[in-house]
Amino acid sequence: MTPERYQRINALADAALELPAEKRAAFLDEACAGDAELRAQIVELLAAQAGNDPLLDVPLLDVLAQDIAGTRPADLAGTRIHHYDVISRLGSGGIGEVWLARDVHLARDVALKLLSPVYAADPWHTRRFQQEARAASTLNHPNIVTIYEIGSADGVDFIAQELVSGNTVRLLLSGGRLPVSMVVDIGAQVAAALAAAHGAGIVHRDIKPENVMVRPDGLVKVLDFGLARFLERPSTVAAGESKNVSATRPGIVLGTVKYMSPEQARGLTVDARSDIFSLGVVLYEMLAGAAPFAGDTTSDVLAAILSQDAAPLSRVLPDTPPALEAIVAKCLCKTPADRYASAHNLRLDLERLLRRLEAPNQRTPSSNELLLARDARTQRLTAAVAPRQFTWRGATAIAIAVLLLVTALMVYRLRKPDSGAPFANMGMTALIIPGEVTSGAISGDGAWVAYLLNEGRGQSIWIRQLGTSRDTRIVDAEDGRHSGLAFVSGGAYLVYRRSMANGQFALYRVAVTGGAFARLKTNLGSAVAFSPDGARYAYLQIDPARRESRLMVAAVDGSGERTIDVRRRPRYFSRYALAWSPDGRYLACMAGNAESFTPDAFHLTTIRVADGQEREFRAHSWAAVNALAWPAQGGRLYFVASEGREDDFQIWSVSPDNGAALRVTNDLTNYAGLSVTSDGRTMLATEAVSSYELWVAPGGEAGRAAQVTSGGVRSFNGLAWAPDGHIVYSALAGRYQNIWTMDASGGDLRQLTTGPDNKYEVAVTPDGRYVVYHSHGAIWRMDRDGSHQQRLTWGRDDVHPEPSAEGKSVYYASFRDWAPGMGGHPTLMRVSIDGGQPTVISDIAASIPRVSPDGRLIACEYFPDLDPQFSADYAAVLNADGGEPTRVFDKLPSGRSSVSWAPEGDALEFATTGVPGNLWRVPLSGGPAQPVTSFRDNQIFGYAWSRDGKKLALCRGGTTRDLVLIHGSGE
């Protein structure tokens, strides 16, 4: 700063002070016209002066003397405070010194925290200290330091608390960044502590490395719950707000801004999600070795917190597992609603990741893994999925015990008085179902849960009275896929759909007592909604040829069938989201209006049953929906939908009055099959978690397959070999699907692309020059190193790119003819690798083109009845120049992946999609399919042979499903 500038600031500040306070702003506006910085400097200076900043209030020698008094162990050692013998000084915290002391009554050592004399002189502080400590003392959790006693003796206020031996994370960080698994472990334990505290209505407010201790045995203890409020830290950038802060500790107070959430930095009310943000900062710092939001000044740090995104972890630390990067990114969202809704969900994601990091193939869960329902699931997920041979009775007994424990641990509430939305504060309980559950439903009174169970020979239906874990099978295992389970007629009946051989469904009803079994309808192509009295049901009747979707209502006996509403392309209804209003007068559906697929394809629409009058709510729209429920009370509808990414199905609610939408869940799992109790306060959903790992199997031999990632692939979508022997694949990086590369042993892992565009389905040109992929409904190419991204097609929905053998063009499938809810047939296309006008190569309805090794043939999925939604799915081979199929494979098993070429080019290959997933080959010359691999566990989500045919890269893993009960808080 120049002396002139300094003098100008001072002179103007003096002049402003001469004026009455209300005239200063106008004065400064004029005096600093055109120099906003000057004005800001003066305002800041005046604020500091008016705020009576306590800086320098106490002469330095006095400050130092107090420090010496606090750091000299001899003086309290040997004294007794209340019934504690003081032994030695442990350190100093934000509010005073901490001493090692011995409780003479209980003969145990404690940490005795003494309120600093700086605060003790002030009765307000003394009272506040006691209040906050008392609230925190009600917390009882292994990851929270236990408070034994709060008291006052001889004029000294103290807290006696659990003595923790170990190091703070701050100290651990002084040696540099921490190992990934350690970070995840610490993070999960801190999240557990936060979940418990939030459940008791206590927000920590000051999560930072100094407040997290790690014991030598690895147990993490979080310190100083609730005490942050006591310190009344400055809450905004504005100067002069550091009242009640010790004059002598500006550094300490200001040092914590790095961990503030944006809402804290703005001085707004904070809730549990603020702690989640702070924990995200700590996680980031532990991984990267430096905090994500930095700056030269406090203002810069705060500005970064408010407006800048942290540098991607994978850039700072390339080995960061993408799952962990996604978790941290979710914690660090600027808007609280975008973060984890609860510390509990964060904890589950971290624990899940931890198990994958530590024991990718471990079979036996450790004892504390049994504490959580999802542990059972995740263990299932990572362990070999062997045929289940449990004894039902034994498993049920364990389940009851675990359920009780889980319920005790997991049911919690979050108080957040400023929000009136249902489920704004919620708790989740995972139901322990012994076996492989696929979906469930809760009865209107919340007393019963019905669920579908996979049992080797088919699916069975079970019912459980909640709180008892007494499970009764009411429908024996039958083949076919079951779905749409729901209680109807006030809980007297269950209805469900079962897939038919033609891809359509049959609708069944059965009494919850197990009798009165009836098939209500066949050849059903949509979800079904029952009227509140259970006498009628609504469904969609789709006519693909006419591109028409009819909303129908019929009585349960099939009589009185009539059309309520019809939509013709480009208008459509979702086939998966239909609900009947509690008063019986309306149907609700997710519907839209678009020529082809868009990410805002669906919005809520209600239709009056009497006359079919539609009302559309366009305030918010979604890319895909998969359930809709309209409970009797609460005045909202609930549904499961994705805003864009294919695997981000979260629970939402929407008001039928104004269409205002709210997120209910926001985590890294996927939800489906939602049902809600009549009071609108409890819902049951299926939560699906998929794990993906990349494997490389020399010669395709399962026995030699090596897992090359470890917790490393999130949301896998497509892999390919590059000629240089590297694997290129699409997976989540942060919040978006991006393209990665690694060598065949998992080394040299690099993220090739960044940015908020999801990039799917990678393939590499044979010359290794380009990677092609699809993004935003178009085909793109980029250089092998991720540079020079170039859009090749401009269609509405172009997917499944496949480079030609000579690398000069790209085959793909265009879904321009296809609309959500309505369908339409996909077409095979080709475009030059440099872009330009694409050409249709065949008029047949086909998708997923795969070029033979010699480049002369194309294998594809072939839909003889035009629409993939309704047609049988054959494989076909045609000439690479197009035309009609030369071979059609109509005897391939169901439950297979799309076809590809065997390396020799003499057979088609596909993977079975069940568990275990294996590769099969069907010779072009004819004959039955033969197994190629012999894996005994896990699903296969993708595979590719290296160009020389010697190595098989696979993405394997599992999807596990759990039923979760979600409890909204009382309002």
Next chain:
Amino acid sequence: MVAWRNGDEKAFELLVPIIYDELHRLARRYMQRERVGHTLQTTALVNEAYMQLVRQRESNWQGRAHFFAASAQAMRHILVDMARGRNRQRRGGNVAHVALDDAVVFTPERASELMALDDALTALAELDPRKSRIVEMRWFAGLTIEETAEVLNLSHATVEREWQRARAWLAVELRKGAAEGP
């Protein structure tokens, strides 16, 4: 800065043991949980050094005002050096150029705070030497407004006004600097 390294070295020599004793006297009182408040006798402390100087008749000082100003500056340097020494020791250095009993403990936070303030004060001195001087007298030497006014031959009101502005200025500067963290 230069001054006390040359002729004013005497002040340094005299002050170090006095500061040391005073610190420990104060600390003892804190430890005995007395409410010390603003009873610090810094004036007496500096007076004591002055009396010694006068008694030794070795002074080329131009009277009490100069001495107080020099003493305040010396105290600042002594204390800041102690803080920096402490900081160097933490980094594994072996610097003991300040011959003080290491029982005078700067906590790491205090050391960095003091260094930050010293830097800010040095910067302020270049723009506004008088304010810097006032801060030295008030905070490092512990003089009252009246005493400072007397030593600097200024009005009470001027010292008061400049002191408030200097504090505000430093508070703003420190807040900018604190974001870097300790």
